[in-house]
Amino acid sequence: VKELKDAQVTIVGLGLMGASLAGALRGKCRRVVGVARRAESIEIALARGFVDSGTTDVAEGVCEADVVVLATPVRVILQQLPDIAPLLPEGCLLMDLGSTKGRIAVEMAQLPGHIQPLGGHPMCGKEKSGVEAADPALYKGCTFILSPLKRTSQEALTLGCAVAEAAGAHPLILEPERQDFLVATVSHLPYLLACALVATADATTSQDPAAWEVVATGFRSTSRLAGSDVTMMTDILLTNREEVLKALDTYQEHLGELIRLVDTADEEKMRQVLGVIRKTRREMYPASQQVIE
């Protein structure tokens, strides 16, 4: 395992996440190679300076790599792992950027012994997808979860941390199960709520032409995640299904309590419950940060 500055990093998948990471790493390692299915994606990545070279041939792209990052949807990663691993040189660090880690960790554990596997999940993104939306600053300041396996060497983990840090992110080492539990509530649940809100507005108030004139910034914020990439989200929901269902269950209990408070018009209890929630939210995000929401 080399130091990052001497390493060839190959990014497999030049969508929003992969192309942004490529652009962030370029110049900080020996060489960034992009692999994509579509030649057009490679052309754009080259034109925008995200990669040193690119290819549609996976074997060619990874054969001299020191680090390979799979930047494809979770279920594509699950298919790619056993196909790509045999193509990698001895000691190669094989990372991914998949949003759920449980099933990927199981698959990684079965890879040939000459590979150093490391799960990864950067907590950033935006509603637009594809290489066109890529931005090397995307990872700046975000938490980059790393899920090492028992077989992952300390050197490989250190190199993985260096990749995250070179992109401007903060590495956070977390077991796969614990990451899947946490993101179900802080990421996947908010997506589903936003979707249900958009569907509700679409079914009712959207019929009134005045509806969009009265939409305040609150609806916009609350519904924002409903614009997320469908392929990515379908993948996430299907590969983190159990944790998502548990989070939805807890959510429905809490929503049910709020509905009862409105229904019974119990003012005192309502004030108390909403007050505790407000205090919790404000503790989550100190005042100094609230302006940028």
Add this chain to the structure above:
Amino acid sequence: VKELKDAQVTIVGLGLMGASLAGALRGKCRRVVGVARRAESIEIALARGFVDSGTTDVAEGVCEADVVVLATPVRVILQQLPDIAPLLPEGCLLMDLGSTKGRIAVEMAQLPGHIQPLGGHPMCGKEKSGVEAADPALYKGCTFILSPLKRTSQEALTLGCAVAEAAGAHPLILEPERQDFLVATVSHLPYLLACALVATADATTSQDPAAWEVVATGFRSTSRLAGSDVTMMTDILLTNREEVLKALDTYQEHLGELIRLVDTADEEKMRQVLGVIRKTRREMYPASQQVIE
């Protein structure tokens, strides 16, 4: 009824909404007078240049007003209307900034004949409350709903529009019932969803110290409204209870459908449903606007 530039405008209630409106109108009318319960709020409003003068005595504050704006919570407005109306000069425009309009319209209809009543609801705000958080730019670009009664004269409505426009807002004339139906879905419902989300995270993932390190911007946006002022929101939920319950009912149907899709892992249907929702969300907010979310 005078033109706005010749009018004395008295704002009753110097919280976030009232003090911001006062600051926005100052210099665009003859005189802005602030009325507050606490002398300290008046001192701050004077020091920050939001008002020309202030008083804790409502009668004194309104006796020479051409326009009076009640900038207090909805149920306080309901109490103030019959108390303040007799103190107003002949032909005085009496507006409010309450977030729900149905009950206020009923109360306004019963006021003495020498008053020109006009319901108002500016679609803006922020999570901080009080005169300390006031900002004369708060109303800029927002929709300012106006709900005239049958008895409201065209001149009074024109003056109300001038108040909204002087603050930088776009007036939108809407019947009280229609405004209450619309804001239940686009404003009150998102608040409750955000609250239930915060309560869910607080009950589960918050126990894990890593939870806040993995929070992406999505949770932040979706939960933002949970930081709203509790007095205002309690007031809103209690005075728009029926419409809010109807909106919650529709929301639960749509959330239920999404839960079934996750539970049954029906990929094809999931893609289709999430795809329609994504398209709807993107049509609501054209791409050019998405950067400022």
